[in-house]
Amino acid sequence: MPDRVNVLKTYKTYIDGAFPRTESGRHYKVYDREGNILANACQCSRKDVRRAVVAARGSFPGWSDRTAYNRGQILYRIAEMLETRKGQFTEELERTGYKAKRAVAEVESSIDRLIYYAGWSDKYQQVFGSINPVASSHFNFSLPEPTGVVTIWAPEEQPLLGLVSVIAPVITGGNSCVVLASETYPLSAISFAEVLNSSDVPAGVVNILTGSRTELLDPMTSHMDVNAFFYTNPDIEVQQQKQIDENGALNVKRIIRKPMEDWQDKEAKSPYFITDFQEIKTTWHPVGF
């Protein structure tokens, strides 16, 4: 007999700064690489997507109005919080079948990735904005501005680093997002939500769901209040690709695909990941008088 009864974590979703269960009441089993059951995860429904998009839309004006400097601070804060919980995340990755060394490397890279984007936060507008020469007495300048609500399919493999690599550039640019975690290894994503929740990220800026891609593809890509869809799958079926494109056309969403074999790769981080979710606004300002 053990001395005390195990207290196991219930993995729920993260919507609007809270951890509700899926409204559908459904769950699916999460296994490690050997086929042992690790936990139950929520199998979210289209209604969870709807709630999450409403939350993301509600948080968007406040988040995009923050100063770039403040957003950078908050990104940095997420990294700090993740650093203090390194042990938990390493252990969680190991339980899914990671070797110890690789697990540590993935957690550390995730922290570094957040720092990387925290640094870009108050720079990308300077680098990608421009003052344009025009043939009249106007100042003419162009600036990138956030596109709005972004739905994201996080990568299937590298459940933490992949997740951080897709969320960070989107929120650094002032967008809010609804993320569907890795279907096979969703646990790190929900633990990462706990980190977000203690990092001054306003409620609703990042919402994390777990469940089936096939089932949630339609609501995540067709929703008229979603401005961009971001996915990474290297192995997507032609039929799904077609449906994503058609749904995106309904309200001319940005459909961004970044098939990446390894998120440790040098190519897996870039300021262009930020500008993928920006709209360029050009202003004509009269000079003279």
Place this chain on the structure above:
Amino acid sequence: MNIPDYSQSPPIDQVGVEERVARLNSRSIKKESKIKALEMALSMVDLTTLEGMDTAGKVIQLCQKAKRPHPYQPDLPTVAAVCVYPRLVSVAEKALRGTSIHVASVATAFPSGMAPLEVKLEETRQAIEDGADEVDMVISRGEFLEGNYNYVFDEIAAVKEIVGKAHLKVILETGELQTYGNIRKASDLAMHAGADFIKTSTGKVKPAATQPVTLVMLEAIRDYYYRTGHMVGMKPAGGIRKAKQAIQYLVLVNETLGGNWLHPDYFRFGASSLTNDLLLQIVKQKTGVYQSLDYFSND
């Protein structure tokens, strides 16, 4: 007709009312029934703007929306009425001429009701002259809470006399009446004094309309109907922003008063942002795609 003793209005079982509401809210209305309910709710909206910053331009814009709620859904019903302050009644009347949409005006020193009786009556007379065919009056809550029921009764009766054939909606401002018992008493009083509709709130006081309050008022209407055979209408107002809430109200009405009351002549929603949410849900039901406020007009 005998005027009842208002101290004899039945006491209200608070727990019972709230539990009945909770139970009715668990009803699930889906698919075709949902579309039907949404369109019915839309046809019952009193599209309202009651701000100090209202202008003729805003009222005209609102009337356009009343006539054609959605530019690409011509088959939708129009709303029931447009509700404005007295000095904008003539603007609304002109904009809605030739349609079946009613022009409603608040009156009697809305929202506080704190003006001398002659001023209130004059304001009402003016609104009717300018073309309002529905008047939303407020009761004197201070007098009511002091127990001057006769004063409140006489005031409503005096306004009804001026309103004449037009519809009189009596606003109880339930958020200020403290108890369900008072709400029941005020409902009984207003109906006996000549109200065609009883209405929960001005929208300026929190809490505004709630479902338990509405249920208490609906039961008062039912009892009044059993006694007199006269159908009085109901208008919850303020705080109803979501289509889902609206459908829950319709369920309350159907279960308390029956299908005869499910008609714009006997049930209204006082709301401004509800209309857009109803449209959002109607278009969602028809296209299967979740909608965005980006594609709907603000007012």
